[in-house]
Structures are given as C-alpha cells and as structure tokens.
Amino acid sequence: MISCLIVDDEQGALDILTSYISKTPFLSLAATTTNPLEALSLVQQQPIDLIFLDIHMPQLSGLEFMKLLDGRSRVVLTTAYSEFAVESFELNALDYLLKPIDFSRFLKAAQKALNIFTEPSPKWQLPKEDEYIFVKTENKGKMLKVSFDEIVYVEGLKNYVSICTGEDRVITLLNIKDLEEKLPSGQFMRVHKSYIVSLNKIRALDGGQILFKDMKAYVPLGETYRPAFFKALQEKIMSGNRK
Numbered sequence: 354m355i356s357c358l359i360v361d362d363e364q365g366a367l368d369i370l371t372s373y374i375s376k377t378p379f380l381s382l383a384a385t386t387t388n389p390l391e392a393l394s395l396v397q398q399q400p401i402d403l404i405f406l407d408i409h410m411p412q413l414s415g416l417e418f419m420k421l422l423d424g425r426s427r428v429v430l431t432t433a434y435s436e437f438a439v440e441s442f443e444l445n446a447l448d449y450l451l452k453p454i455d456f457s458r459f460l461k462a463a464q465k466a467l468n469i470f471t472e473p474s475p476k477w478q479l480p481k482e483d484e485y486i487f488v489k490t491e492n493k494g495k496m497l498k499v500s501f502d503e504i505v506y507v508e509g510l511k512n513y514v515s516i517c518t519g520e521d522r523v524i525t526l527l528n529i530k531d532l533e534e535k536l537p538s539g540q541f542m543r544v545h546k547s548y549i550v551s552l553n554k555i556r557a558l559d560g561g562q563i564l565f566k567d568m569k570a571y572v573p574l575g576e577t578y579r580p581a582f583f584k585a586l587q588e589k590i591m592s593g594n595r596k
Contacts, residue, residue: 354381355463355470356400360392360418361385361407361431366452370405370431373459379467389413393421401426403447403466408432419444427469429462486535488516488525497523501540505565506572507532507549519554519568544582545575552585 357380359370367385374380383401386392389410395401404426408415415430416437422428430441433452441449447469448462485500503518509529516523516532533541533549543549550563550572557564562571574582 355379355466356381356383356402357405358383358392358395358401358403358426359385359405360387360389360410360415361405362387362410363407366407366431369454370459373454373456376456377460377463380463389415389418393418396422396425402470404428405450406430408434408437408441416440416444419446427466429466488523488527491524497525499523501537501551502553504536504541504551505554505568506551506563507536507541508572509547517570519565542578542582542585544578545573546577548572548575 357374359367359374359382361367361370364387367387371382371385374382380403383399384395386395387410389412392404392406396404404422406415406418406428408430409432410418413421415428415432419428419441424445427447428444429448429450430437430446431450431452431454435451438449447465450458450462484502485498487496487498489495490497499516499518505517505519507529508515508517510524512526512528513524514527514529514532516525529547529549533543536549540553541549541551544563550565554565555563556566556568558574559571561574563574564571
C-alpha cells in the first residue's frame, strides 16, 4: 500500500481526492490537512510515500513546500493553474494535475506512483577486484598479462621488480611500492622490504623463511614485517594444548 497525504487549503478539493484515494486499492490515506506547516510536521512524524499537494496556499506555496520537503516523499501537484508545470518538474514532481481533476486522470498519476514504488530494487554488488595486470617486459613494446592467481611472490630489484609465477619470472621496470598498491591486499602481503608474497601460495614457515608450494625457493621474513604477518595469519594458526 502507498501511504498518502493530501494538502490543500480548500475543503472541497480534500473531499474529492479523499474519495478518489478510497476507490484506488493500492492507495492508503494517512491524513489530510489544509495547513502546509502541519503537513511538514506530519511527514516528519510518520512515513508518507505520496503527497497530493496544492500549489496556491496562503502560508506556504506548494513549490516552497517541496523545497523544504527535500525529497522525503514523492509529490503530485494539484492546481487550477498551468503556468507552474515546468518549475514543478524541475523540483521532481511525480505528476501535475489540473483542477477540476477527473478520476481517470487521477488514476494515471496514481499508476505512476505504483510503478515507482513497486519497481524492483537493483541488486547491488561489491565491485569485483581486478584479477590481472599488464606489465612491460624487457622486450621493447611488449606487454605481458599477469594473473594475480599465478603470482607466487614479487622481488624488488632497485628500479625493477621480478614477478615469480612458479614456472616463470617476469622482469619489469616498476617500483615494488607501486605494484604493492595494485595487488589485492587480502591476497598479497609485504613481508620484507624487497618481497611481497601471495598468502595463498605459502606452504610452510621455517623460522625466518617462507616456503611455497611446489617450489624450492623461499622468501625471507623481515623482522619489521613479522608482527603484521603473523597477525594476518592468526586465525589460521592451530596450536595444541599441552597438559
């Protein structure tokens, strides 16, 4: 049900719109008022989906009311004057009904509201992180695609980095810090001033050495990086209770 409020300083207009709402099965009348200031208070006190709002009112015009409303409810403007149509749609009015309002035209505006309120919400998804990067190789003009899942570790070599993918090494003119910023933080970690490792590829820890699956090579674990490294692995470390 769409909760409605009618705001009009003429009782006759209130009565007509009340009758129309009662005949429309998906509309529910929450309140009516001739006072736009009271209407603002009502909107703040309870959820109102749709307001049928007169433009010409003594204390506050309908257009001024919409500016104060600040988008909290959708609005259908009702008026005997057509010259405010452009300004009303600039304020994002749902519809603009000219008095006297017949029931068929009222239903058209109500259907617009129904379409908006029953439109399925978009299913938002977290943006997927990049799965690869392209790096320049030693061969001029050649770029190589490197998938994150392939990377075992990265070694910094002054102004170059060596990307180890297990079977191959890719040497590229790149700063290790710049590459670190590109790699997914939940998958890769800096463990030494010269090394970044893939947490998924680690096979074992042996003192200050990090060993990898299916590889004889190892990476040193720097003292500065030890606390953060073990904190990252804390949930995965199993320890037996000795009696």
